[in-house]
Amino acid sequence: MGPFSAFFVLIGTLLTASGYGATFFLSMHFRSLGGNDLDTGLALAEATVGTLVGVLVVGRFARRIGSARTTALAALCIGLGVIGFAAVDRMSAPGILPGFLVGFGWGAFCLAAPMSLTERTSDADRGFWFMRFGTIQMAGIGGCPAVAAMAIRSWHWPLTSVFYVVGGLCAVAALMLEAFGRVSPHRDEAPVQQDWLRESGAVWRTRAAYPIVMISLCACVFSGSMTFQMSIIRGTHAQAGTFFSLYAVTVVVARWLLTRVVVRLYHGVATRLLLAIMVLGTAAMFVVPYQPAFHSISAVLLGIGYGLVYPTIQAQAVNDCAATHRQPALTWFVVAYFIGTFGFPAVASWVLVHIGTPxxxxxxxxxxxxxxxxxxxxDRHAIAPLSNA
Known part of the structure; x- marks a missing residue:
């Protein structure tokens, strides 16, 4: 894959990821409409349903229209969902649709985009492009709320205007991803599509079950920190924009500079170390009301811990099962991630409203x-014979 076609897919990914990053402002949006964090949890619960539907149908769409075009349509769905949040009142019946559209689009994108890269890269350079893809994706997720916070605070933009702009950027992303499918040569051999539900038993009987559950728990930490960041720091001197900016920069820098160090470590050691850093980053939030500097420390620790542990345990999910079951394992990995990302806020919002921030x-x-x-x-579980998986 050459630089010209890479430009389209990477910039398209950056802009698409900004659509997901915009959901971190839903808490502020619903409060401005007279609601509370329970409304945010409900919207993201609807997104959870959307992601599961997206995961179920993306394979069928990709076979009929191509994975690149499926990715473009997914970006368009995310943009329509973000615009929908700005256009409808939280009490109106159509308010259910935006959350579903964002979830459907993000679920389809996170499966179709890697599929389109797989079809256009060789075994030798696929790891390079996947790491670049993941880095750009995280830059969009964290960078969008950072820039949006600056626009709201410094340029006095209303939040609805931010949503409309982000929705427009997702439409641009759809055009760029469609262009990527047209300008990038398609390899003749297409990946074999498997029924991931039918292969579930084979996946869950191996050690791959551990990283699949782990990513769901890690996504709970990530989504809780980002979605309710403005509620967590309410009444303190901390700024949400600072947290989003530091997190995004840390993830990008850590993935560019520390990936080789992590890869050289035994994966078990690397995983435990990164998860411990993530836990410390979460614990640092307890101190923010007393010392605002810990707000920045928390962002950096979460950026290092979660930012690097995601690709590490994703590789474990693939390597811990037989080659014939790797695609179902990856699909389960994505589903578990979405359950944590969009499902956790539904529980977290109730905890936040009825029990409190601590x-x-x-x-x-x-x-x-x-x-x-x-x-x-x-690490203590003996590796099961993969031939029986």
Missing amino acids: ALIGLMAACGVGALVLAVMR
Whole structure:
């Protein structure tokens, strides 16, 4: 894959990821409409349903219209969902649709985009492009709320205007991803599509079950920290824009500079170390009301811990099962990620409203500790014969 075609897919990915990053402002949006964080949890619960539907149908769409065009349509769905949040009142019946559209689009994108890269890269250079893809994706997720916070605070943009702009950027992303499918040569051999539900038993009987559950718990920490960031720092001197900016920069820098160090470590050691850093980043939020500097420390620790542990345990999910079951394992990995990313806020919003911020931070820390315990259990679990998987 040459630089010209890479430009389209990477910039398209950056702009698409900004659509997901815009969901971190839903808490502020619903409060401005007279609602509370329970409305945010409900919207993201609807997104959870959308992601599951997206994962179920993306394979069929990709076979009929191509994975690149499926990715472009997914970006368009995300943009329509973001615009929908700005256009409809939270109490109106159509308010259910935006959350579903964002979830459907993000679920389809996170499966179709890697498929389109797989079809256009060789075994030798696929790892390089996947790492670049993941880095750009995280830059969009964290960079969008950072720039949006600056626009709201410094340029006095209303939040609805931010949503409309982000929706427009997702439409541009759809055009760029469609162009990527046209200008990038398609390899003749297409990846074999498997029924991931039918192969579930084979996947869950191997050690791949550990990283699949781990990513769901890690995603709970990530989504809780980002979605309710403005509620967590309410009443303190901390700024949400600073957290988003530091997180995005840390993830990008860490993935560019520390990936080789992590790869050289034994994966079990690397996973436990990164998860411990993530837990420390979550625990640092307890101190923010007393010392705002810990707000920045938390962002950096979460950027290093979560930012690097995601690709590490994704590789474990693939390597811990037989080659014939790797695609179902990856699909389960993505589903588990979405359950944590969009499903956790539904629970976290109730905890935040009815019990308080310390309870929410404690719940996120418990999820991080749970993932760390599973990492230890995985290392102690003898590798099952993959031929029987």
